[in-house]
Amino acid sequence: xxxxxxxxxxxxxxxxxxxxxxxxxxxxxxxxxxxxxxxxxxxxxxxxxxxxxxxxxxxxxxxxxxxxxxxxxxxxxxxxxxxxxxxxxxxxxxxxxxxxxxxxxxxxxxxxxxxxxxxxxxxxxxxxxxxxxxxxxxxxxxxxxxxxxxxxxxxxxxxxxxxxxxxxxxxxxxxxxxxxxxxxxxxxxxxxxxxxxxxxxxxxxxxxxxxxxxxxxxxxxxxxxxxxxxxxxxxxxxxxxxxxxxxxxxxxxxxxxxxxxxxxxxxxxxxxxxxxxxxxxxxxxxxxxxxxxxxxxxxxxxxxxxxxxxxxxxxxxxxxxxxxxxxxxxxxxxxxxxxxxxxxxxxxxxxxxxxxxxxxxxxxxxxxxxxxxxxxxxxxxxxxxxxxxxxxxxxx
Ligand SMILES: [Zn+2]
Numbered sequence: 001x002x003x004x005x006x007x008x009x010x011x012x013x014x015x016x017x018x019x020x021x022x023x024x025x026x027x028x029x030x031x032x033x034x035x036x037x038x039x040x041x042x043x044x045x046x047x048x049x050x051x052x053x054x055x056x057x058x059x060x061x062x063x064x065x066x067x068x069x070x071x072x073x074x075x076x077x078x079x080x081x082x083x084x085x086x087x088x089x090x091x092x093x094x095x096x097x098x099x100x101x102x103x104x105x106x107x108x109x110x111x112x113x114x115x116x117x118x119x120x121x122x123x124x125x126x127x128x129x130x131x132x133x134x135x136x137x138x139x140x141x142x143x144x145x146x147x148x149x150x151x152x153x154x155x156x157x158x159x160x161x162x163x164x165x166x167x168x169x170x171x172x173x174x175x176x177x178x179x180x181x182x183x184x185x186x187x188x189x190x191x192x193x194x195x196x197x198x199x200x201x202x203x204x205x206x207x208x209x210x211x212x213x214x215x216x217x218x219x220x221x222x223x224x225x226x227x228x229x230x231x232x233x234x235x236x237x238x239x240x241x242x243x244x245x246x247x248x249x250x251x252x253x254x255x256x257x258x259x260x261x262x263x264x265x266x267x268x269x270x271x272x273x274x275x276x277x278x279x280x281x282x283x284x285x286x287x288x289x290x291x292x293x294x295x296x297x298x299x300x301x302x303x304x305x306x307x308x309x310x311x312x313x314x315x316x317x318x319x320x321x322x323x324x325x326x327x328x329x330x331x332x333x334x335x336x337x338x339x340x341x342x343x344x345x346x347x348x349x350x351x352x353x354x355x356x357x358x359x360x361x362x363x364x365x366x367x368x369x370x371x372x373x374x375x376x377x378x379x380x381x382x383x384x385x386x387x388x389x390x391x392x393x394x395x396x
Pocket of ligand 1: 073074262322
């Protein structure tokens with residue numbers, strides 16, 4: 001608002017000055033009158049697409065400096081309304097951006113998993129890896145705990161490289177139907193599963209919680225207002241949802257109880273807005289790593305804090321994007337050359353004030369990001385070294 005006032009005042013002054021130069025006081029008054037008669041019209045926030053006037057370097061990083069393992073993708077679609085994009089199509093993009101391997105977290109279970117592994121992992125070795133998922137719908141059945149642990153072992157035998165835990169746990173899964181009690185992240189019935197993952201050398205890619213703002217009221221103070229206003233069902237404010245901190249505390253109890261299981265906290269350990277807290281989690285639990293998918297918008301708006309975080313935890317951070325092929329309503333996840341180039345620009349260059357997603361409007365908050373310019377040694381670890389160690393696989 002201040003800016004609008006300032007600009008229109010300046011415009012009036014210019015109009016007066018121009019009229020003075022023309023030597024016509026009458027014309028000058030007319031100019032001023034017309035400028036005052038047209039106050040700036042309100043512009044809906046959704047239509048505001050400011051173009052930056054900064055003249056600063058713009059680097060295009062066509063391919064990553066070192067081969068990349070994307071630890072966080074969703075490329076097979078079970079229960080799909082659309083068929084998956086054929087792997088050969090994905091490979092074209094992967095080769096164009098120096099993306100060596102995609103880890104498909106949602107490979108499903110049972111027959112879905114076998115089909116995914118046959119079509120992706122086995123058809124294109126080292127280019128695609130798949131993880132399995134717990135059968136949440138059976139969690140209330142008698143004997144689930146043991147059965148689930150056995151299923152994880154079967155998935156490993158079928159070729160799965162890890163286990164993905166969606167935010168289903170803690171925010172959606174309820175005992176006794178849709179109105180039942182939410183199942184806590186540290187519910188003991190999952191203990192045999194976490195233990196099996198450790199015994200079998202299968203890392204757990206875990207996503208619990210969501211951006212901190214999703215747990216706050218959808219109002220004018222919410223920094224993710226536009227996103228939540230468009231998707232009110234993404235809000236976890238109110239009702240019987242646990243608080244953001246309660247979810248993280250339950251998650252930490254799982255980390256503590258299963259020290260021989262490797263966990264990868266997706267989305268920067270679920271709290272990219274608070275790298276101090278993520279660092280403390282990494283300090284406390286040696287079995288925990290983090291992945292950066294769909295959070296460069298957060299990391300890149302705090303570039304100095306983020307650069308220190310990457311320096312300090314360079315052995316614990318994995319590259320990931322949360323990429324999904326085909327159009328989705330979250331542009332920050334649309335698989336394609338453009339998406340990867342934004343990530344590379346963020347990690348490799350010191351470019352300033354650029355978009356974190358291939359979208360006309362920033363989809364996760366109205367701000368820009370700043371590149372970290374990471375050193376080669378750190379880049380190598382983040383791009384592929386740490387993922388290879390976590391997966392126990394030599395891929396590059
Ligand atoms: Zn994901």
